[in-house]
Amino acid sequence: MNHRLMTLLLSAVITGGICFAHADRPAAKEDFKPSSINQPGKEYPQVNSERCVRARVVAPEAQSVLLDIGGVKYPMTKGEDGAWVGDSQPQDEGFHYYQLVIDGAQVPDPGSMFFYGAGRWGSGIEVPAKDQDFYALKNVPHGQLRQHLYYSKVNNTMRRSFVYTPPDYDKNTTARYPVLYLQHGGGEDETGWPSQGKTNLIMDNLIAAGKARPFIIVMDNGTWRMPGQDRPPRRGEVVDKVAGPRQAGPTASKRPCWRTSSL
Secondary structure (H helix, E strand, O other), rough: OOOHHHHHHHHHHHOOOOOOOOOOOOOOOOOOOEEEOOOOOOOOOEEEOOOOOEEEEEEEOOOEEEEEEEEEEEEEEEEEOEEEEOOOOOOOOOOEEEEEEEEEEEEOOOEEEEEEOEEEEEEEEEEEOOOHHHHHHOOOOOOEEEEEEEEEEOEEEEEEEEEOOOOOOOOOOOOOEEEHHHHOOOOOOOOOOOOOOOOHHHHHHHHHHOOOOOOOOEOOOOOOOOOOOOOOOOOEEEEEEEEEOEOOOOOOOOOOOOOEEEO
């Protein structure tokens, strides 16, 4: 391939912001199994031992269907039964957000559970990890994930957070625990760590194995707005109660992703 053609292709990818998978990639190994976070009774999406994802959706009237995962769009093929099936290239281990693109419309996969990420509710898939044992559901003492609704004087609105309390938390009301304030990633909300992050299972297993001291974890929604704002602050901005959000300067303090305290 000459340098001119390579430059044109790279420019198209960079400016368009979209990557399409190569149509001639090797066929995936046929040992696919349903994802562990599918809706009950749904066979798709699936993952194989090579960490490839396979999606299937029945859309007999559609003209084009793509599997969109990891910033790459993979073409899906229509069968005689009106179902479209397509595979991705190998994905990293762990949780992934994805969606289907049906005739240009970005839609969730009806086979997966829904998760909030990338600023929307959509599909997710779990690619089995070599170290998945540390977040597996085990027969150990379990703490609780508590939904906490509260009024914020700063935002002048009702808000929701999730709080993990360790096993035996309610047995001794005088006990004091360290507290971790755990922040979600960009485009996520307070459901991120409790749901796709499996915070409670990780903590239960660590405490049961004697690898962690029991402590409380608070998971709130970091996407917020001040009264009078027409949008939440973006990353790298600080908020002026009068002027609204502005870009953070060298002396501006930035909100930490997490911090610890004690009750």
